[in-house]
Amino acid sequence: MSIRDLNKEECGELLERLGFGRLGCARHNQPYVVPFYFAYEPNHLFGFSTTGQKVEWMRNNPLVCVEADEVVGHDNWTSVLVFGRYEELTSDPKDKALRQHAHSLLAKRIGWWQLAIVTSQTRKERFGPFPLFYCIHIEKMTGHRGSPDQKK
Amino acid sequence: MSIRDLNKEECGELLERLGFGRLGCARHNQPYVVPFYFAYEPNHLFGFSTTGQKVEWMRNNPLVCVEADEVVGHDNWTSVLVFGRYEELTSDPKDKALRQHAHSLLAKRIGWWQLAIVTSQTRKERFGPFPLFYCIHIEKMTGHRGSPDQKK
Numbered sequence A, B: 001m002s003i004r005d006l007n008k009e010e011c012g013e014l015l016e017r018l019g020f021g022r023l024g025c026a027r028h029n030q031p032y033v034v035p036f037y038f039a040y041e042p043n044h045l046f047g048f049s050t051t052g053q054k055v056e057w058m059r060n061n062p063l064v065c066v067e068a069d070e071v072v073g074h075d076n077w078t079s080v081l082v083f084g085r086y087e088e089l090t091s092d093p094k095d096k097a098l099r100q101h102a103h104s105l106l107a108k109r110i111g112w113w114q115l116a117i118v119t120s121q122t123r124k125e126r127f128g129p130f131p132l133f134y135c136i137h138i139e140k141m142t143g144h145r146g147s148p149d150q151k152k
Helices: A008-018 A053-060 A093-109 A111-122 B008-018 B053-060 B093-109 B111-122
Strands: A002-005 A020-027 A030-037 A039-041 A044-049 A063-073 A076-089 A132-147 B002-005 B020-027 B030-037 B039-041 B044-049 B063-073 B076-089 B132-147
Touching: A008 A020, A008 A039, A008 A063, A008 A076, A008 A132, A020 A053, A020 B020, A020 B030, A020 B063, A030 A044, A030 A053, A030 B020, A030 B030, A030 B076, A039 A093, A044 A093, A053 A076, A053 A132, A063 B020, A076 A093, A076 B030, A093 A132, B008 B020, B008 B039, B008 B063, B008 B076, B008 B132, B020 B053, B030 B044, B030 B053, B039 B093, B044 B093, B053 B076, B053 B132, B076 B093, B093 B132
Parallel strands: A030 B063, A063 B030
Antiparallel strands: A002 A132, A020 A030, A020 A063, A039 A044, A044 A132, A063 A076, A076 A132, B002 B132, B020 B030, B020 B063, B039 B044, B044 B132, B063 B076, B076 B132
């Protein structure tokens, strides 16, 4: 197997196509990793959530890491890593345009609204303002692809 | 879709079967998430690695989070979350038994040794003592399963 770096465009293509990955946040140096759905556009990821531990942690510490991968086999895989900064898109008028933009991008994955609602209900949390939209500002993005060695 | 909690045995079964997930660590409250392969046994996960950022960070802060999931569809998925503590299994005689135990469990996934070697070579890192084995002591483990609603 050989491994090569992905360029920025290739990283973006994978993120746009998958729209699914794992979001890592941290509090008091305790990491927390959850699967999540997102919409990618250059320099940003948009997500939505109900309130809960993930959101509480990111409100206190906006440093996040997103990992997305596609594993076909042990010698045939692609992974992308994003370091970024969480910003909540509030109901404040100043966030209105970006919130609507996030909404339009995420509307393609409408089935997942159901997931967020049911998750909230199952956890018996206060339902709160739903959905909560957020933006992850991408500060660093890297990717790798592992490919089988060519037969000689 | 309905969501229910998994019990400890169900969480263990998923971890044992998948043997693959995402490992989150943190430094100065910056989370870092990487895909990784592991072997599960009750109360422990065993992994191996070359030296690198992940290992450096866990040496400095042993608090980790592991997420593993199986997604069949948006309303049919299982996920398990582990909070635990990293312990490196050194070449010291005191670690010998546990290191051999980790080796025997991980030997079933021998193809992944190749991945770790190639990754190390590709990154042009110092090769270092290979492989480096570690144990994650599971301190908390939770899981959820989402299932389609039954038709009435």
